[in-house]
Amino acid sequence: MKKIFIRANLLFFLLIFVGTLPAAAVTDVCIDCHGGLAGQLGEIPTAEWQTSIHARHRISCHHCHGGDPTDYVKAMTAERGFVGVPEHSEVPAFCGQCHVGVEEDYWESLHGQVIDFGGPNCVTCHESHAVQVATIDLINEISCSRCHSYEKPALIKEEISATEAMLSRLEASIASLYRVGIDTGHLEDELFATRNSFRRLFHSVDIDKIRAETAGFDADLEQTKATIDELENTLGKRKIAGGALVLLLLLGGCIALLIRRTYEGHE
Amino acid sequence: MNLAKEAIDWLDRRLGVRELLHKNLGGYLLPRNINIWYTLGAVLLTMFVLQFVTGTLLLVYYVPHTEKAFASVTMIMNEIPYGWLIRYLHVVGSNLIIVFLLAHMLSVLYMGSYKRPRELTWLSGFILFNLGLVFCLTGYLLPWSQLSFWATTVATDAAGAIPVVGDQIIAYLRGGPTVGEATLGRFFALHVMGLPLAFLVLVGFHLFCVRRVGISKPPFGDDYRPTEMPRSFHHDEHPDGVPFHPNYTIKDGAMVFFALALLVTITFFAPWLFIPPDALEPADPFFTPPNIKPEWYFLWAYQTLKIFPSELLGLASQGVAMGFLALLPFFDRGIERRPSNRPLFVTLYLLGILVFVGLSMWGHYS
Numbered sequence A: 001m002k003k004i005f006i007r008a009n010l011l012f013f014l015l016i017f018v019g020t021l022p023a024a025a026v027t028d029v030c031i032d033c034h035g036g037l038a039g040q041l042g043e044i045p046t047a048e049w050q051t052s053i054h055a056r057h058r059i060s061c062h063h064c065h066g067g068d069p070t071d072y073v074k075a076m077t078a079e080r081g082f083v084g085v086p087e088h089s090e091v092p093a094f095c096g097q098c099h100v101g102v103e104e105d106y107w108e109s110l111h112g113q114v115i116d117f118g119g120p121n122c123v124t125c126h127e128s129h130a131v132q133v134a135t136i137d138l139i140n141e142i143s144c145s146r147c148h149s150y151e152k153p154a155l156i157k158e159e160i161s162a163t164e165a166m167l168s169r170l171e172a173s174i175a176s177l178y179r180v181g182i183d184t185g186h187l188e189d190e191l192f193a194t195r196n197s198f199r200r201l202f203h204s205v206d207i208d209k210i211r212a213e214t215a216g217f218d219a220d221l222e223q224t225k226a227t228i229d230e231l232e233n234t235l236g237k238r239k240i241a242g243g244a245l246v247l248l249l250l251l252g253g254c255i256a257l258l259i260r261r262t263y264e265g266h267e
Numbered sequence B: 001m002n003l004a005k006e007a008i009d010w011l012d013r014r015l016g017v018r019e020l021l022h023k024n025l026g027g028y029l030l031p032r033n034i035n036i037w038y039t040l041g042a043v044l045l046t047m048f049v050l051q052f053v054t055g056t057l058l059l060v061y062y063v064p065h066t067e068k069a070f071a072s073v074t075m076i077m078n079e080i081p082y083g084w085l086i087r088y089l090h091v092v093g094s095n096l097i098i099v100f101l102l103a104h105m106l107s108v109l110y111m112g113s114y115k116r117p118r119e120l121t122w123l124s125g126f127i128l129f130n131l132g133l134v135f136c137l138t139g140y141l142l143p144w145s146q147l148s149f150w151a152t153t154v155a156t157d158a159a160g161a162i163p164v165v166g167d168q169i170i171a172y173l174r175g176g177p178t179v180g181e182a183t184l185g186r187f188f189a190l191h192v193m194g195l196p197l198a199f200l201v202l203v204g205f206h207l208f209c210v211r212r213v214g215i216s217k218p219p220f221g222d223d224y225r226p227t228e229m230p231r232s233f234h235h236d237e238h239p240d241g242v243p244f245h246p247n248y249t250i251k252d253g254a255m256v257f258f259a260l261a262l263l264v265t266i267t268f269f270a271p272w273l274f275i276p277p278d279a280l281e282p283a284d285p286f287f288t289p290p291n292i293k294p295e296w297y298f299l300w301a302y303q304t305l306k307i308f309p310s311e312l313l314g315l316a317s318q319g320v321a322m323g324f325l326a327l328l329p330f331f332d333r334g335i336e337r338r339p340s341n342r343p344l345f346v347t348l349y350l351l352g353i354l355v356f357v358g359l360s361m362w363g364h365y366s
Helices: A002-016 A028-034 A043-050 A061-065 A088-095 A100-108 A122-126 A151-179 A185-203 A207-264 B003-015 B017-024 B036-061 B069-078 B083-110 B119-141 B146-161 B166-174 B181-213 B244-269 B296-307 B311-326 B343-365
Strands: none
Touching (some): A151 A185, A151 A207, A207 B244, B036 B181, B083 B119, B083 B296, B119 B311
């Protein structure tokens, strides 16, 4: 029993360190201790977190759970801001430390209003440690039917699907541009802002509001798409120029070899 | 009056340039059976010149400061006209140089051209190859990306395995306990000044050796016979050979065109081949990227360090292997150069290539 208590404390400590510390030390103390522990106190959340979008963006244990990931002794003390595992109804505020806008819309939604009666919080749909990039697939019959019928979610999904598809396409295009060295910072910021605002919208789960405001987001996305198209067009032109240059060089090489052959008769 | 002719006449009267040109071009005869592998020298020279030109252009906008280096490279890639082209040519070119250097060395090894009296040609070439690797290592840090920072941290850490002086060597390489501003400063100075000067001198010496001793005859064909080492200096003449210019320079030219075509193809269509995703993020000394790996030409060394029980043993084995290769002409003193008459050498040669490729792949996928 004592062992479990100690482990629970350790996990709590691990998960909560101070959010103001540099990402550097992010995983140090937390993972060092909890990575070696079994079950929900260690290996499960650690392994899950490592697959998450949070891990990719270097959002670590202490960013949510508080505490000090640089200090083994005081890692899980209140003085270092350790807050541990939140209650069911505290989860939205927990995630809302970063996802501020979504949290506001959530509280205004039916979901938020019934949280004290067992209504869904963020992790009900998004998972906790294994949280992935949110996609439209999170809205599905199996998930929603845990609490209510799928009729309304299906309508919302239909309403937002075109915009979500556009968001996904633009994200992929930006990733491709980034991979070839294009500075996509401003595009990412633009898309990030639009996506967040759009996702705030459907966290309201208000079908009329979603219908009324989706067109505005589509217009914003069209503007981003125009910039991306322009960049892709430039890349396309570069490839045409590159292809022409390669052909010229190959032609030059072939001509040189042909000239070389004319010498063979005199050698 | 032709201005060029007048200029040459003027120089000829003073320096005898016509005789010099004839002696080194049209009158310089190469073995009749000289093959395509001999063009790699010209290809490498062209690539070096291109590196020098693109590197100089990059210097105009690059800022060797930890706070500004990454931003300056981003600016070169996105705001400077054709900056992306110049940088990609430089990056891809550096990788292709290693490919061509390896091919050049392997062809020289296979044809036994390293053998006496060409020990100095081989040794200077081998040092040039190693300088090429140091060029890449120092250039790698300059963009100050995640990859730059962590690959340099790992590479300099390896020196710590050397007993007694390991820590001092690390401190000397880095200019401090960790990779930082001082490291960037000294790597930058080495990359743009120290190494090019050393390289220029060595290339000059290498070419001097090639010209002075004479081109080795490829050890193939019925009329090839091994020759004894002369007792005094002897220039290897090929009286029945083909003129260097234009007969062979045109072949050099063709291969240079093809090499440039390869460079341009990768530059325009697949520059990411030599630019891993971690190279796109600015250095963050507080976050170690998972699975950081060195460049492909260091993977064999990286894996060697991993498979030995201690880093010191790994380093020692690398030192022995490289030392053996550098001094090979001093060990391998037989006159036979025909691969068909050197079964042991050819077996070891192939095994060596397999070990290099195997270790590199192991390092990549481990």
